[in-house]
Amino acid sequence: MSVGLTAPATGELQPIPGIRIGITQAGxxxxxxxxxxxxxxxxxxxxxxxxxxxxxxxxxxxxxxERRDSDVAxxxxxxxxxxxxxxxxxxxxxRAQSIxxxxxxxxxxxxxxxxxxxxxxxxxxxxxxxIIDALPAAVAEAVExxxxxxxSAIMTTDTVPKGRSLTRVIGGASVTVTGIAKGSGMIxxxxxxxxxxxxxxxxxxxxxxxxxxxxxxxxxxxxxxVDGDTSTNDAFMLIAxxxxxxxxxxxxxxxxYAALRDAVAEVAVFLAQSLARDGEGATKFVTIxxxxxxxxxxxxxxxxxxxxxxxxxxxxxxxxPNLGRILAAVGYAGIDDLDVGRVGLWLxxxxxxxDGGRDPDYIEADAAAVMAEPEISMRIDLGRGxxxxxxxxxxxxxxxxxxxxxxRS
Amino acid sequence: MSVGLTAPATGELQPIPGIRIGITQAGxxxxxxxxxxxxxxxxxxxxxxxxxxxxxxxxxxxxxxERRDSDVAxxxxxxxxxxxxxxxxxxxxxRAQSIxxxxxxxxxxxxxxxxxxxxxxxxxxxxxxxIIDALPAAVAEAVExxxxxxxSAIMTTDTVPKGRSLTRVIGGASVTVTGIAKGSGMIxxxxxxxxxxxxxxxxxxxxxxxxxxxxxxxxxxxxxxVDGDTSTNDAFMLIAxxxxxxxxxxxxxxxxYAALRDAVAEVAVFLAQSLARDGEGATKFVTIxxxxxxxxxxxxxxxxxxxxxxxxxxxxxxxxPNLGRILAAVGYAGIDDLDVGRVGLWLxxxxxxxDGGRDPDYIEADAAAVMAEPEISMRIDLGRGxxxxxxxxxxxxxxxxxxxxxxRS
Numbered sequence: 071m072s073v074g075l076t077a078p079a080t081g082e083l084q085p086i087p088g089i090r091i092g093i094t095q096a097g098x099x100x101x102x103x104x105x106x107x108x109x110x111x112x113x114x115x116x117x118x119x120x121x122x123x124x125x126x127x128x129x130x131x132x133x134x135x136e137r138r139d140s141d142v143a144x145x146x147x148x149x150x151x152x153x154x155x156x157x158x159x160x161x162x163x164x165r166a167q168s169i170x171x172x173x174x175x176x177x178x179x180x181x182x183x184x185x186x187x188x189x190x191x192x193x194x195x196x197x198x199x200x201i202i203d204a205l206p207a208a209v210a211e212a213v214e215x216x217x218x219x220x221x222s223a224i225m226t227t228d229t230v231p232k233g234r235s236l237t238r239v240i241g242g243a244s245v246t247v248t249g250i251a252k253g254s255g256m257i258x259x260x261x262x263x264x265x266x267x268x269x270x271x272x273x274x275x276x277x278x279x280x281x282x283x284x285x286x287x288x289x290x291x292x293x294x295x296v297d298g299d300t301s302t303n304d305a306f307m308l309i310a311x312x313x314x315x316x317x318x319x320x321x322x323x324x325x326x327y328a329a330l331r332d333a334v335a336e337v338a339v340f341l342a343q344s345l346a347r348d349g350e351g352a353t354k355f356v357t358i359x360x361x362x363x364x365x366x367x368x369x370x371x372x373x374x375x376x377x378x379x380x381x382x383x384x385x386x387x388x389x390x391p392n393l394g395r396i397l398a399a400v401g402y403a404g405i406d407d408l409d410v411g412r413v414g415l416w417l418x419x420x421x422x423x424x425d426g427g428r429d430p431d432y433i434e435a436d437a438a439a440v441m442a443e444p445e446i447s448m449r450i451d452l453g454r455g456x457x458x459x460x461x462x463x464x465x466x467x468x469x470x471x472x473x474x475x476x477x478r479s
Numbered sequence: 480m481s482v483g484l485t486a487p488a489t490g491e492l493q494p495i496p497g498i499r500i501g502i503t504q505a506g507x508x509x510x511x512x513x514x515x516x517x518x519x520x521x522x523x524x525x526x527x528x529x530x531x532x533x534x535x536x537x538x539x540x541x542x543x544x545e546r547r548d549s550d551v552a553x554x555x556x557x558x559x560x561x562x563x564x565x566x567x568x569x570x571x572x573x574r575a576q577s578i579x580x581x582x583x584x585x586x587x588x589x590x591x592x593x594x595x596x597x598x599x600x601x602x603x604x605x606x607x608x609x610i611i612d613a614l615p616a617a618v619a620e621a622v623e624x625x626x627x628x629x630x631s632a633i634m635t636t637d638t639v640p641k642g643r644s645l646t647r648v649i650g651g652a653s654v655t656v657t658g659i660a661k662g663s664g665m666i667x668x669x670x671x672x673x674x675x676x677x678x679x680x681x682x683x684x685x686x687x688x689x690x691x692x693x694x695x696x697x698x699x700x701x702x703x704x705v706d707g708d709t710s711t712n713d714a715f716m717l718i719a720x721x722x723x724x725x726x727x728x729x730x731x732x733x734x735x736y737a738a739l740r741d742a743v744a745e746v747a748v749f750l751a752q753s754l755a756r757d758g759e760g761a762t763k764f765v766t767i768x769x770x771x772x773x774x775x776x777x778x779x780x781x782x783x784x785x786x787x788x789x790x791x792x793x794x795x796x797x798x799x800p801n802l803g804r805i806l807a808a809v810g811y812a813g814i815d816d817l818d819v820g821r822v823g824l825w826l827x828x829x830x831x832x833x834d835g836g837r838d839p840d841y842i843e844a845d846a847a848a849v850m851a852e853p854e855i856s857m858r859i860d861l862g863r864g865x866x867x868x869x870x871x872x873x874x875x876x877x878x879x880x881x882x883x884x885x886x887r888s
Binding site for chain 2: 123124125126127154156157158159160161162191192193301302380381384385387388390392393394395397398400401402405406408410413423425426427428466467468470471472474475
């Protein structure tokens with residue numbers, strides 16, 4: 071199940087002119103399921119990416135970094151689900167490369183123009199032959215209006231495809247931004263365990279696009295956590311189609327830069343929250359706001375300590391306003407000079423802790439009513455500064471255990 | 480349930496001469512359960528302690544630190560279960576102090592000679608009146624041979640009382656060491672969420688005893704983790720009875736120091752492992768050995784990343800040799816310059832990863848056989864040094880969620 075999340079309606083995800091997406095069934099892990107997507111980029115497109123910081127990054131992540139460091143223009147993305155091609159050593163690299171090489175041959179572009187992405191089980195051999203055999207069908211089917219089907223094709227344990235489109239008038243031009251993402255477990259920022267792709271109908275030089283993506287990632291995917299595990303395969307890509315006549319953003323100083331960044335951020339925040347809403351076994355979507363910090367980093371640190379606490383997460387599952395567990399997490403979040411006598415805590419609008427102790431006017435029934443809702447917000451004030459940050463997470467249920475105990479079977 | 484853990488047999492926990500323990504039912508949280516223990520120390524006893532690093536430490540921990548910093552000799556410990564007296568502000572401090580003052584009056588000692596300890600629910604008012612009313616009965620009943628009953632009286636969600644005794648001949652003297660501990664959830668070192676008390680029949684000046692406790696804690700309780708949550712109330716105390724004629728250890732340089740420390744460590748390691756064996760919902764006891772590190776700290780850091788991963792823990796519950804999750808945890812453990820191409824992994828005696836990739840000779844059935852056992856050991860070699868460390872943990876089951884979702888109800 072998921073919390074307050076529905077699949078995008080047919081027609082809701084607007085195409086980005088020139089970006090064509092083909093989907094097929096390669097039978098990577100199971101037959102009869104869309105599991106291979108090919109995204110073909112038009113001439114002049116630019117692309118920015120952020121990747122997992124996990125030292126055991128997967129072969130496709132290593133190859134994406136190689137491509138990032140090359141001068142070759144991006145021409146295609148090839149994305150499979152069912153197998154992460156991680157922990158697979160040289161053989162895994164060779165298999166990912168052979169897929170890229172085959173697709174590049176078909177498209178008549180440089181091998182480094184094809185970017186590979188994989189998600190699924192780790193440490194099993196990627197059946198690259200089956201993917202290679204399926205490439206012609208994926209390319210032949212590629213059409214612009216295919217983002218929704220792609221959102222479904224990249225799912226693993228996700229229960230709902232995740233996507234969002236919006237159109238904004240920026241600098242006199244109508245600009246469409248469309249994004250999709252997958253991920254529901256092994257979700258912890260830097261990056262969240264996820265694949266995310268956002269396309270914009272605009273002309274943006276790569277360094278400007280990368281700056282925009284870095285900013286957007288901080289306020290979206292790096293704020294979400296499901297279980298604190300950082301995956302081997304995370305990638306979040308921002309693609310500008312470079313269409314002549316579309317909005318041009320030449321510099322981070324342009325007025326249009328901020329407007330486009332905000333539009334991209336709105337889509338990215340929606341996608342990031344969707345990951346927590348569809349967190350494995352999630353029955354609650356939780357927003358943790360931490361205010362009164364000296365800087366945003368310490369606010370996020372406290373928010374994540376709360377969001378990662380299995381004790382807080384099981385209390386959320388039980389709709390139990392177990393304040394002690396929340397305060398305990400604040401206490402061990404690693405702020406050594408925290409004055410706990412200044413800490414405040416609110417569940418929804420109910421003030422439950424003031425000056426580090428239980429609010430004398432606090433009535434547990436009020437907090438219990440907040441905790442009974444499927445969407446819960448809590449705020450912690452550290453009482454030592456003006457910084458604020460937010461973290462999104464979900465609860466920890468029987469189903470989290472079931473899903474992760476059974477995933478490979 | 481617990482893994483490979485049985486309660487100490489009657490008579491197994493040897494008394495420490497001069498240390499008398501009285502137990503009674505104060506009705507702190509529920510009626511009809513032993514929930515109050517008073518430990519009375521003889522003249523000349525010394526005591527060392529280590530406490531939680533949680534900034535939201537409970538009132539009794541704050542009071543223990545005050546007593547540590549005073550010159551008053553310890554005369555009594557008063558320990559209640561059912562209520563942690565944490566997050567209770569000034570009222571909580573006053574209540575803990577009134578308990579100490581009352582017991583001190585009864586014993587005719589300084590208030591600072593009475594050390595309070597509490598464990599149980601957080602952020603609820605400690606019913607100090609009921610504890611005060613029960614003190615006379617506890618004192619009246621105090622006898623030396625009461626460690627086993629104390630081990631039961633301090634339990635919260637523990638399913639088995641935890642205790643161990645041993646006798647060693649050191650420097651020609653026969654020395655008894657007896658310890659008890661409680662704790663099964665909110666267990667993460669520095670300290671593990673736990674209360675632990677070890678008594679030794681020896682004369683040891685306080686600074687020497689403290690040095691010994693600090694060393695022992697590093698190799699015992701700081702190696703165990705259940706869920707990564709650090710409690711507000713942890714305390715681990717080492718008490719030397721100071722009996723005239725018993726072994727005297729005057730300095731950390733004495734030969735007898737190392738021998739006594741090893742004996743205390745043996746008891747502490749047993750108790751620490753007992754916490755993981757009785758971890759909430761535990762069905763597996765897991766030893767994670769990390770070798771080949773540059774220093775012990777980084778070995779422990781990697782061990783804890785694995786031990787804290789909900790994905791690894793649910794795979795352990797499922798007896799699934801999901802190697803990818805283990806490697807992923809190694810990869811995000813925070814060793815930035817880790818060369819993953821040198822990492823090796825063994826499940827039991829089965830080598831599953833070599834040079835960062837799957838061992839070509841690995842047969843999953845062999846690893847599955849290891850994972851099916853209730854006691855599992857894994858070894859990770861980082862391939863960059865000579866340091867080794869160990870972490871003990873348990874798996875993450877449906878019952879962990881159930882226990883923690885229902886704890887307050």
